[in-house]
Amino acid sequence: MTNITTVYDCSIIELPINHREKGNLTVVENEKEVPFNVQRIYYLYDIPGGESRGGHAHKELRQLIVAASGSFDVILNDGNIKRVFTLNRSYQGLLVVPGIWRELDSFSSGSVCLVLASHAYDEMDYLRDYESFLKWRANLNLKKI
Numbered sequence: 832m833t834n835i836t837t838v839y840d841c842s843i844i845e846l847p848i849n850h851r852e853k854g855n856l857t858v859v860e861n862e863k864e865v866p867f868n869v870q871r872i873y874y875l876y877d878i879p880g881g882e883s884r885g886g887h888a889h890k891e892l893r894q895l896i897v898a899a900s901g902s903f904d905v906i907l908n909d910g911n912i913k914r915v916f917t918l919n920r921s922y923q924g925l926l927v928v929p930g931i932w933r934e935l936d937s938f939s940s941g942s943v944c945l946v947l948a949s950h951a952y953d954e955m956d957y958l959r960d961y962e963s964f965l966k967w968r969a970n971l972n973l974k975k976i
Contacts, residue, residue, distance in 0.1 A: 901942025
């Protein structure tokens, strides 16, 4: 990652709604609605009440997080500022850029969290400890000077 990102680089992306007589359809295509080439798709579901997910950051991975069903909160943290996004519309996605700590919580019953990712799974891309994340960010800041 060459740029130092902040939580303000993360944003809600409106996805197209194709209204139909028998319901709606949303299409997401690489580098159109989602601003990167999707390499991996996964989803979280059946999350027990009171549980949280996430609790990590990525060095290079970009994600588009969508509440395919129900609702949940995404707490983003760049080491200085926190922002909370409540996702509850299946036609909106939260773009999360590299270098941002993320936590997901407050899952409603029956919620489904759909994630479109820019890279295949790579354990080396993860920062799973918050203190290590802060040190990594501090090193990025030093490299910029």
